[in-house]
Every structure is written in structure tokens, then in C-alpha cells.
Amino acid sequence: MSTGTHSAHGHGGHDSHGHDSGHPESTFKGYMIGFVLSVILTAIPFWLVMSGTLGNKDATTVAILVLGAIQIVVHMIYFLHMTPSSESGWTMMALIFTVVMVVITLSGSLWVMYHMNANMMPGMDPSQLP
Amino acid sequence: MLGFWLYLMSDCLVFAVLFATYGVLGANYAAGPSPKELFDLPLVALNTSMLLLSSITYGFAVLEMQKKNQNAMLLWLVVTGLFGAAFLSIELYEFAHMIHEGATPQRSAFLSSFFTLVGTHGLHVTFGIIWMITLIVQVWKFGLIEANKRRLLCLSMFWHFLDVVWIGVFTFVYLMGVLR
Numbered sequence: 292m293s294t295g296t297h298s299a300h301g302h303g304g305h306d307s308h309g310h311d312s313g314h315p316e317s318t319f320k321g322y323m324i325g326f327v328l329s330v331i332l333t334a335i336p337f338w339l340v341m342s343g344t345l346g347n348k349d350a351t352t353v354a355i356l357v358l359g360a361i362q363i364v365v366h367m368i369y370f371l372h373m374t375p376s377s378e379s380g381w382t383m384m385a386l387i388f389t390v391v392m393v394v395i396t397l398s399g400s401l402w403v404m405y406h407m408n409a410n411m412m413p414g415m416d417p418s419q420l421p
Numbered sequence: 422m423l424g425f426w427l428y429l430m431s432d433c434l435v436f437a438v439l440f441a442t443y444g445v446l447g448a449n450y451a452a453g454p455s456p457k458e459l460f461d462l463p464l465v466a467l468n469t470s471m472l473l474l475s476s477i478t479y480g481f482a483v484l485e486m487q488k489k490n491q492n493a494m495l496l497w498l499v500v501t502g503l504f505g506a507a508f509l510s511i512e513l514y515e516f517a518h519m520i521h522e523g524a525t526p527q528r529s530a531f532l533s534s535f536f537t538l539v540g541t542h543g544l545h546v547t548f549g550i551i552w553m554i555t556l557i558v559q560v561w562k563f564g565l566i567e568a569n570k571r572r573l574l575c576l577s578m579f580w581h582f583l584d585v586v587w588i589g590v591f592t593f594v595y596l597m598g599v600l601r
Binding site for chain 1: 422423426427430433437438440441445465466469476477480481483484487578584588589592593597600
């Protein structure tokens with residue numbers, strides 16, 4: 292009952308910075324949407340891998356990576372309350388910067404090291420050593 | 422709050438580097454055990470649900486804080502801490518089981534990077550629980566004052582952030598490890 296009025300308040304006062312923290316008001320509805328979506332987005336990848344329904348490793352890999360990425364966005368919105376306007380947009384700026392750094396770190400490392408391995412490994416194969 | 426968010430983003434970079442290390446070294450078993458032989462997916466699923474449940478119970482604590490129900494807030498905080506402790510216990514059980522089978526961090530590059538990545542996450546959860554206990558005592562003694570509210574919201578971000586990192590861990594390490 293009280294949650295109903297609360298969520299209405301939360302939606303209405305989304306951009307009002309009544310709090311000095313600038314943190315948007317959390318709502319029961321928001322947390323439940325996030326929780327239910329997270330449960331679904333966690334259950335599907337585990338089910339895909341444990342049952343092998345897709346029957347194809349590459350397709351399953353792509354599917355669980357996409358589902359994982361969607362779940363991260365769900366957590367960002369419903370649990371961490373990320374909005375473009377929170378803290379005058381500075382949290383979003385910091386997030387975008389971090390995502391760029393993370394993508395460069397991950398893709399760069401994997402790309403470079405994969406080619407290093409592809410070029411170096413034959414000579415380093417333990418079974419080929421005397 | 423913005424300052425704490427920036428700390429979380431820097432922590433995010435720490436985890437990105439650890440993920441990259443695992444991504445590079447994760448296939449080097451040195452003729453040791455492979456992820457398929459080691460990982461127990463039902464146990465990981467149980468662990469994941471513990472962390473997800475602790476996220477929603479922390480959300481309930483924040484909602485009670487907004488309604489100024491101090492005792493209900495403390496109760497949800499204790500429940501969150503218990504879910505966090507359950508997560509850690511399951512993880513330590515898994516580590517102990519692996520080490521008992523000879524899959525120690527020294528065994529292969531895969532296991533070194535695995536224990537570093539998952540262990541760092543576990544260490545973060547440990548410190549989150551310590552912080553939570555500290556806050557429970559703080560609120561118990563001084564009530565829901567403005568400073569404690571700010572601390573509760575900072576811990577909320579920290580705790581949900583750890584759940585976000587765990588999504589990466591169970592997808593990238595456990596599920597993709599078993600698929601390989």
C-alpha cells in the first residue's frame with residue numbers, strides 16, 4: 292500500500308534534487324523489476340550451458356555474453372540508479388570513460404596475446420621439445 | 422557520492438585488468454585440470470542466487486531507510502550480511518575443494534589467474550560485510566543521521582557493484598570455462 296504511493300512519488304520526483312546527495316529516490320517497484328529481470332537473465336545462461344540446448348558452442352558463448360551484458364545494464368539502471376542526470380551527468384561521464392578503458396584493456400589484451408600465442412606457440416609446444 | 426562512484430570506477434579498472442589476465446592465461450592448463458573438470462555449475466548457480474538475493478535485500482534496507490524505519494532497515498541489513506556470508510562460505514568451500522584436489526593457484530597459469538580474479542572479488546565481498554557490520558553498529562548507536570544515510574547509500578553502490586562484477590565472473594569464467 293505504502294509502496295504504491297512511494298513509487299508514484301519516485302516517478303514524479305525523478306529529476307527533483309530534493310536530497311543533497313542528488314540520489315534519485317529508490318522504489319520498491321524499481322527494485323522488484325530489477326530483481327525479476329536479473330533472475331531471468333541469470334537462469335537462461337545457466338540453463339543454456341547446463342542443458343546444451345543450442346548444441347553449438349559458439350552460439351551459446353555469444354548468447355551468454357549478450358545476456359550477461361543486458362543483465363549488467365539492468366543492474367546499472369534498477370540497482371545502481373544510473374540516470375544521465377544524476378550528479379549533473381558526472382557519474383555518466385565517469386562511467387562512459389571507464390567503459391572505454393575496460394573495452395580497450397580487454398579487447399587489446401586478448402587481441403595482442405592471441406596473435407602472440409598463434410605466432411609463438413608451435414615452437415614452444417612441450418611435446419615438440421627434445 | 423560522486424567521489425565514491427569514481428572509486429568504484431577505478432575498482433572497475435582493477436577488475437578489467439584481472440579479467441584480461443584471466444582471458445589471456447585462462448587456456449593455459451599446463452597439463453593440469455581444466456575448467457570443465459573443476460567447476461561445479463549447480464554450486465555456482467547457488468552462489469549467484471545468494472549474491473542476487475543479498476542485492477534485493479539491500480534494496481529493501483534502502484527503502485526502509487527512506488521511510489525512516491530504523492529497526493526494519495537494520496533487520497534487512499543483517500539479512501543482507503547473512504546472504505553475503507553464505508556466498509563467501511560457498512566460495513571458500515569451492516576453493517578448499519579445488520585445492521584439496523590439487524588444483525592450487527601454483528598448478529597452472531589458468532588456476533593462478535582464476536584464484537586472483539575470483540579471490541579479489543571474494544575479498545571485496547569480505548570487506549563489504551565488515552563495512553556492513555560497522556554500519557549496523559553505527560546506526561544502532563547514533564540512529565539514521567545524515568552521515569549514516571550517506572554511508573548506507575555508498576555501501577549500497579559498493580554492494581550492487583560487486584553483484585555487477587559477479588555477472589562478469591559467472592559468465593566469463595564459469596559458464597564460458599565449462600563451454601570450452
